[in-house]
Amino acid sequence: MPENPTRPDTATYLTARGFCLTSAAWMMLATLVGFTAAIELVAPDLTGNISWLLFSRLRPMHVNLVLFGFATPALLACAFYMVPRLLRTGLYSERLGVITVVLWNIALVALVITLALGVTQGREYAEMIWPIDVGIVVAFSLIFFNFMMTVKNRKEKILYVSVWYVLAGTILTACTYSLGNVIWQPDSGALVGIPDAILLWFYGHNVFGLLLTPFSAAIAYYIIPQVCRTPLYSHTLSLLGFWALIVIYTHIGTHHLLQVPVPTWLKVVAIVDSIAMVIPVMAFLINIWYTARGKLGLISEDIGGKFVFTGTIMYFIVSIRGSMMALPDVQRVTHFSHWVVGHAHVGVLGFAGMIALGGVYFILPRITGKPLYSQFLANFQYWMILIGVVGFTIVLTISGLIQGNAWLNGETVYRVLPQIHIYNIVRASLGLLIFLAAVSGFYNIFRSLISNPGETS
Amino acid sequence: MYYPFFLAYILTGLIIGITVFVWALKTGQFSDQQRARFLALEETTPQAPSAKVGRDLYCVLYLGFAAVAASFVLVGYALFFR
Numbered sequence: 024m025p026e027n028p029t030r031p032d033t034a035t036y037l038t039a040r041g042f043c044l045t046s047a048a049w050m051m052l053a054t055l056v057g058f059t060a061a062i063e064l065v066a067p068d069l070t071g072n073i074s075w076l077l078f079s080r081l082r083p084m085h086v087n088l089v090l091f092g093f094a095t096p097a098l099l100a101c102a103f104y105m106v107p108r109l110l111r112t113g114l115y116s117e118r119l120g121v122i123t124v125v126l127w128n129i130a131l132v133a134l135v136i137t138l139a140l141g142v143t144q145g146r147e148y149a150e151m152i153w154p155i156d157v158g159i160v161v162a163f164s165l166i167f168f169n170f171m172m173t174v175k176n177r178k179e180k181i182l183y184v185s186v187w188y189v190l191a192g193t194i195l196t197a198c199t200y201s202l203g204n205v206i207w208q209p210d211s212g213a214l215v216g217i218p219d220a221i222l223l224w225f226y227g228h229n230v231f232g233l234l235l236t237p238f239s240a241a242i243a244y245y246i247i248p249q250v251c252r253t254p255l256y257s258h259t260l261s262l263l264g265f266w267a268l269i270v271i272y273t274h275i276g277t278h279h280l281l282q283v284p285v286p287t288w289l290k291v292v293a294i295v296d297s298i299a300m301v302i303p304v305m306a307f308l309i310n311i312w313y314t315a316r317g318k319l320g321l322i323s324e325d326i327g328g329k330f331v332f333t334g335t336i337m338y339f340i341v342s343i344r345g346s347m348m349a350l351p352d353v354q355r356v357t358h359f360s361h362w363v364v365g366h367a368h369v370g371v372l373g374f375a376g377m378i379a380l381g382g383v384y385f386i387l388p389r390i391t392g393k394p395l396y397s398q399f400l401a402n403f404q405y406w407m408i409l410i411g412v413v414g415f416t417i418v419l420t421i422s423g424l425i426q427g428n429a430w431l432n433g434e435t436v437y438r439v440l441p442q443i444h445i446y447n448i449v450r451a452s453l454g455l456l457i458f459l460a461a462v463s464g465f466y467n468i469f470r471s472l473i474s475n476p477g478e479t480s
Numbered sequence: 481m482y483y484p485f486f487l488a489y490i491l492t493g494l495i496i497g498i499t500v501f502v503w504a505l506k507t508g509q510f511s512d513q514q515r516a517r518f519l520a521l522e523e524t525t526p527q528a529p530s531a532k533v534g535r536d537l538y539c540v541l542y543l544g545f546a547a548v549a550a551s552f553v554l555v556g557y558a559l560f561f562r
């Protein structure tokens with residue numbers, strides 16, 4: 024097959040560049056849509072009856088764009104840089120990679136148009152209609168093929184833990200995406216009744232657990248030792264964490280359905296394994312934090328490292344919080360409230376998003392051979408997102424507890440809404456920070472890749 | 481009737497998982513862990529001699545595609561024979 028530079032340093036990194044731009048561009052739209060939806064929670068009548076601006080259309084658009092438009096492409100960009108380097112070879116096919124980027128963007132355009140028109144299958148995280156589903160599965164399959172062939176051509180015998188994570192994340196997503204979207208039922212994209220709910224949340228949870236988490240962990244394992252200029256604390260521990268994640272994460276989807284009449288044994292499995300998630304989570308965090316011990320100065324000087332390290336702290340928060348939320352007594356209060364939304368933002372933006380951006384800022388100077396266009400803008404983005412996501416966590420947790428308690432006590436909705444109004448306002452303001460961060464990030468990434476005035480090193 | 485599908489998927493997943501694990505064990509992925517710690521630090525890693533592992537990898541690739549093929553068979557079954 025095509026060009027296949029055997030040395031990684033002769034590579035063009037076109038695929039990584041393409042995914043960087045994809046992520047930066049779609050992050051703007053994703054956060055703009057989220058921001059608009061947040062305003063509608065404050066002022067529900069704002070957009071009147073414009074159908075494609077209704078909350079019910081904005082919400083799935085926001086969620087899917089964040090997952091598949093912003094986070095995943097940035098993680099993939101980093102993977103396309105990191106995997107060949109870790110294997111001491113070139114990417115199998117840059118051309119195939121670029122085709123994947125194009126396919127990915129076509130799917131995203133189709134996603135926005137269909138969801139805006141209200142053409143949806145109405146299942147959370149699986150809203151996209153069948154042709155888009157097929158596009159996404161094909162994209163993941165192509166990526167897996169490209170990576171596997173790179174592995175085959177490798178010059179380094181041992182697969183570093185990051186390679187394990189990336190390979191598993193890619194193929195497992197291809198499989199669970201097909202399964203969760205019930206791709207064999209093109210019309211409805213659904214099974215019937217309770218089995219559908221179980222299948223959907225098996226998939227839904229795997230989006231975080233077998234896509235975002237493994238890719239983010241892979242990037243942290245790659246970047247933190249480099250930034251700290253020290254070897255990984257323990258590679259054995261990292262592999263233990265990897266296998267534990269694969270075994271445990273796949274079982275916990277039903278913790279989203281604790282208030283639903285699914286079989287009790289399945290709930291028990293989900294709850295027990297949600298607590299057991301402490302094992303892979305702490306195996307990862309202990310490893311990363313011990314590697315970084317005494318090196319925080321180096322991390323704070325490197326914008327990529329800073330994003331990634333902050334992401335690992337967010338991972339701690341989201342996981343501890345997640346394990347607690349899986350306890351039925353806790354979830355009786357927190358379910359269907361802003362608390363869960365708070366958890367989702369610490370996870371997807373604070374953990375996966377931060378690490379994804381860290382990955383992008385880490386690889387940009389390395390793939391262009393020039394310094395980042397603006398350190399200031401990257402730092403600006405870091406602080407805006409940090410303030411935004413910590414703020415989100417605080418206000419959404421508080422308003423979630425108000426909502427949850429009110430519901431538990433049988434309060435009527437119209438008495439609760441005024442109580443959480445102020446939190447919705449703060450939340451929308453914080454959303455503005457994140458949208459601004461996305462715009463400045465796009466400008467910075469665009470200028471770093473294209474028309475970068477910096478000296479080539 | 482969804483149990484056969486769920487069971488088939490669980491079994492496929494289990495078999496592939498175990499096979500990959502055994503492959504890793506056999507090809508020494510769990511040995512030489514001290515050197516593996518240095519792999520992310522590119523400059524300091526000694527260049528490893530190129531390894532001949534082609535056939536094993538084809539097996540893993542094959543297994544990956546077997547999973548996809550299994551899915552297709554199930555899909556076909558669900559579409560046409562149910």
Ligand code: HEM
Pocket residue numbers: 147231235236278279297298300301304341342343344345346347348349354357358359363366367368369370371374375
């Ligand atoms: C050990 C780790 C984790 C556990 C045990 C856990 C547990 C949970 C539970 C129990 C829920 C459902 C809450 C409810 O509906 O009442 C939930 C929701 C959610 N989690 Fe996690 N979580 C973990 C990590 C993560 C991570 C790392 C991410 C993101 C990368 C994440 C993203 C989400 C999202 C987006 C939702 C909202 C789902 C929805 O739309 O309803 N979680 N989590």
